[in-house]
Amino acid sequence: MPEQLALDINVAECAPEATQEVDLVESVIQACGGDPRAAVRELLADADFLRDQLYTASCLLSRGIGRGWKPQYERVS
Template identity: 40%
Template sequence: MNKQGTFDLPAAPEAATPAEGDLELAVEQAIEACGGDAREAVKALLVANGFLENEIAELRAAVSKGYSRGRHAAQRDRKE
């Protein structure tokens, strides 16, 4: 939190990319959490990602374009 009481967010997604060592640790933790089965870890992460994408879509729909100052474009239909 900064002096104004708000959070500083990275300007671009690349700025939020974890360090290589952190990413490897996260991979190991995800696989371990799924009993050592990498396929199950991938499935769990895909389910979690889908949940987060739905949350983002709901939040975008709830925030007006004026309030967000046009920082988010209208959600386009995704091809599955």
Template identity: 45%
Template sequence: MQPAKILQPEPAWPDTAWPDPAWEVEAVLAWHDDNAKAAIRSLLDDCKHLRQQLALAERAISRGMTRGWTPRYERDAL
């Protein structure tokens, strides 16, 4: 009889750098025809929209449903 195989949980993101951050930067710049200011404005608008969506979700979802989880609007310092 062989020992039971211990299963490890799958990580949320693989350890490999995917998607490649350098590629993402190039993709954003290409989308905006290499206009860095337009790319920054677009990303800031996306952040604003996502913060608004998070605020709406915070009001709509009960504490019991999220088991006490509360959103954080600022990410941890790197």
């Protein structure tokens, strides 16, 4: 199983008093050794994994416990 993508985000930047925003795109690219194509591959693999997990959960979750909620497998814009 591939290792989970870990982002190197400075905690000081996440503090409420920080004025800079964390650039998640740069963090993902840096986590993939600076290779943007590898970053896209990892994000697509993560999205596929999460879709699979959502499908599994939706098969196990009854409509009563979800109060009629049904998952969406693609983002609606």
